[in-house]
Amino acid sequence: MTKGGVVKTIGVIGAGVMGAGIAAQAANAGLGVVLLDIVPGAAARAIATMARAEPAAFMHSRAARLITPGDLGADIGKLAACDWIIDAIVERPDAKRALYAQLQAVRKPGSIVSSNTSTIKLATLTEGLGADFAADFLISHFFNPPRYMRLLELVAGPTTRPDAVEAVRACCDVQLGKTVIDCRDTPGFIANRIGSLWAGMAVRHAIDLGLTVEEADAVMGRPLGIPRTGIFGLMDLVGIDLGPHVAKSLLASLPANDAYCRLYREEPLVARMIAEGRIGRKGKGGFYSRAPDKSRLSIDLATGEYRKQREARLASLETRKPADLADHPDIGGRYARAVLLDTLGYAASLVPEIAGDIASVDAAMRLGYNWKYGPFELIDQLGAGWLARALAADGRAVPGLLALVGDRPFYRVDSGKLQAFGVDGAYKDVPRADGVLLLEDIKRAGKPLARNAGASLWDIGDGVACLEFHTKMNALDQDVLAMVGRAVGMGAKGAFKALVIYNDGEQFSVGANIGIALFAANIAAWGDIEGAIAAGQQAMLALRNAPFPVVGAPAGMALGGGCEVLLHCAAVVASAETYIGLVEVGVGLVPGWGGCATMLARWSAAPRLPRGPMPAMSKVFEIISTAQVSKSAAEARELLLLRDSDGISMNRDRLLADARARALAMVADYAPPPSAKLRLPGPTGATALRMAVDGFVAMGRATAYDAVVGSELAVVLSGGDTDHTVEIDEDAVRTLERAAFMALLKKPGTLARIEHMLENGRPLRN
């Protein structure tokens, strides 16, 4: 839930990709934004570009209106209203200092100035600007794209006001949703310093050892996950031209004896690709490309020519653990070992130079470079002693911290608390900010109240329990449903006073386990399937009718059955980055766990629609038949997948605590909502919907089987055999949901869609 802080209005100078992205995220948080650029008209154009960006920069179309664009020359006065002014202009110290001098004339007293520089030291930026400026100045380094990358590197100068630092920290954390990591004032701070060396070595060793790009990416991507795309996939994604910029800056500012300067090598292939405009996805292809016939190509690292993409096949790729990979004798294993020795050895040598603790370094690499594990977490998997001996065997210096830790791990759990090894040789608890409640910490500290293979129930304090899904992709299966029932039962008996449904997974839930459903359908186990749908409906109703508040707290995808869980919660507090939708038609089905019934109830009660039975039905049909998925929590409100009363948390790490607070606030005098009464048009409505779908089919915008699915959906949403003069209970719609679900599941078109989704991860358009 967004809380008001000191910072209400933000000024951003420089409407490039970063500046405009930061402005967009500030607007997403509901802050007022002034966006200025030195080029006249550029800021307005940047906002328009952001509105079309993919992935979307704005969480909601309204957010763009919170940004006031302007020209730096004419409109600099508009910054006078800003509590915090962010410099995102060109990476030149002189230009930045000149800008700051201008700002001194216009900004209001007590306002804060920060730079989004990625490589320039704070001391350099404040040179000659006086003590007043230095007290108000710090570095706030966002990562691209600012909406989605959760890392914010924060560097305070020796004379920066502590309250200014805290104001920016609070704004970034609570309102912009970032994880704020304190960095020392060193070149490249944390993520780019280590990440840039890693990238250079990952390219260099791939070329020297003769790996293909597919092999190199598979080794980095699959067993190590640093990051999932691998090195060349990542460079294509962020732009191949970006690396040399960062490298140039680091080379200019780091001492010559720094390992970065010693190991860095300019790659002729990369230089040639940049010269030819082959800079990745934003240019004419990169390491990967497409042939005119759309077939996939990739570059031959030796010749620089494109060739057909080929799957990486290495025995080392069969390994699961980083240690086994680094020990593997084949080319993949040797590659992993070479890159890991350079990267992890370097990272270990940089604490405390770049950050006060290892946990900050790990968090920075996870959140800023999308690594699955931070460098010290990787070292723990390999063994600190192993790394030290491997470095020594290679004739390299063993970093002091590595020598100090010896054969002990960098992280340990003590009395249920995660502790990290400090530079003083002592283990200390890894700190969590106020208002941050992590399920992983709760799980570390205790045992669940209940557990089965699909879900667990945890005591998260203050008398609140958390229902955690933990299946693959958090798909909902019989175990999960059983745990829902058990949780409601325990709560009804007073084991806790409120329930939060939350998990740490990347996706809240991708919906019902369609693999199990398909298998059951394939063996004609119709009775079992009918039973399972009914059980699902019962579980959802149990959540809705629970005698205590149930608060859904989703982040990531909440699709199909995952969405239906939320639709049955008394309240939802959603991460801003929540993508919700009833996507069942994609697999040839209709929502079967009360999704149709609940959406009809919500839209029937919506004041924004004209009266009468048709508008609500039509709107719900439009949403479900096109499998609309909201691209943010804010957008989900538009679709009534979330209610206006449901909350949104910008910071993923604060979601659980926010949801718990919401649940506790609802406990007093809680009564479950009554079942809704509906007036639906019946067969005439169904006919109207079918005619609409047939029109789409005729126009080529829907497929023949879309019409079949649409027809079943039409029966459900129109209320079956009813008419608008009769008031029916929403449970009658649930009965229709079950019938339609079963009818569709027996059709080959639906079975083909499910199979295609399982095997290819995308819908079949049959």
Place this chain on the structure above:
Amino acid sequence: MTSYTAPLRDMRFALYELADFATVTALPGCGEVTQGLVDPILEAGGVFCAEVLAPINRSGDEEGCHFENGVVRTPAGFREAYAAFCRDGWPALHADPAYGGQGLPKTVSLMFEEMICSANLSFGMYPGLSHGAYEALRAHGTPDLQQLYLPKLVSGEWSGTMCLTEPQCGTDLGLLRTRAEPAEDGSFRVTGTKIFISAGEHDLTGNILHLVLARLPGAPAGVRGISLFLVPKFVPAEDGRPGVRNAVAAGAIEHKMGIKASSTCVMNFDGAQGWIVGQPHRGLTAMFTMMNAARLSVGIQGLGVAEVSYQNAVAYARDRLQGRALGGVARPDLPADPILVHPDVRRMLLTMRAGVEGCRALGVRVAVAQDIAMSHADADVRAEADDYVALMTPIVKAYFTDMGWEATVLGMQVLGGHGYIREHGMEQFVRDARIAQIYEGTNGIQALDLVGRKMSAHAGRYLRRFFHPVSAYIEAKQGQPALAEFVDPLAKAFVRLQQATAALAAKGIADPFEAGAAASDYLRLFALVALAQLWAEAAEISVGKTEDFYRAKLATARFFMAKILPQSSSLFSTIMAGGGSLKEFEDGLF
């Protein structure tokens, strides 16, 4: 001395009454394949098998093959029989007219295959292997290779082999060592030793074409590094006739339990000239394209031997007089009653009969699907049929050959002590039938194929091709009083199969050992349900008909439902008991 008469009436029932023969006739190129064309062929086939092949079955077994200085001589009469076989055009039955074949569907040729297996299983090995080689070359050979070799295989002038097994590698082909080095002329030099090569060397044909799995230089380890090569015994000369003797020779023949007239050789390749068939490293794929057909044929071997054993056991039981019927004297005119009156003899005979007729019906159903998968005009229909064939192939192979072995043992038992005497011929059927459970993938491997691969493929899509029709059949027929005694037991067994399938799928994901431990029992349960559906259909056709054939069919269907299908209940219990008792037994205690 045994005798054999082709079971033409039941074959016609399986083909025209139980199977959807119209679908086969409607396939492209099958327009002429009518009952009027097929019946005379089957009749002639029956006569050929009874008069030419059956008479040399026991003598061939007694004499066996002879091996001297790398040369294999088949037993007396085999050369003449093979010449007659080719002269009458039998090798060409199920072959492409483009290469001199007659273009009959598998559904029809399968019936003739069964007759050969009944009459003389050993003899059947030679044309059987040739047909496998034909299929592989036709699917994967270059046009040059096809033009040169296919007509000779189709005419029977030359024969073929499948060289897979090596001393260190049987089931696990990943261990294969034979290598093939490229030569300058585009051919390859194949070097290595292959064992258990049926028809590897013999005196029936002028040339022998070996299809050999081998590794190219630098090939990846395991099954992904295996290629397929054609290595002829004689490299054909310019005029197409056998030319230079190639560096491949038999080193020995095996001394086996049964099929003794089939020459099973150790083959030594010593830089033999060969030509690649299909893509490099894709040899197993090439081999697998004919695996379904080959496994179905092996299943038919079990069926064929069971049929002939049944015929002879019935004849004996009618003639042999021993004791009196338990309920009172049956034939007061005779010194004792024929043993046919005794319940346990009847149990044995009916078990054999139900097994044979049921498997015949199922074999035809799978063969129809093979024909559809091969040549139906609609790609979706082809794909569905292909799914069904893939699913049913391990079931046919394993269940039919198990049934064949069990039936021949029963047939021998009916004869009592005389069954154990070589001169009566019944023990030869037992010995001959035994190999079919072992080769072409042991029956244990078939069961693993079913639970490991076929069950889980595409989230159970193959299963749909079986479960949906059975489910629909039960739904349509339940509640009809005349069919209740057949449909109700089918419905019960079907639910057991559904439950076992769901349980096994769930367990198998968590612990593959569990799936493996239940595999053989599951395959049997599956087969019983498949047979039960066919018996229900057969009963439906026969109800109310007065001809002996239908009365016998209905009575056999009743026997199956009452005495065979209940095995599904015990199999279900066995499956659900889990694999714990197999797993927990310590290795050292064996």
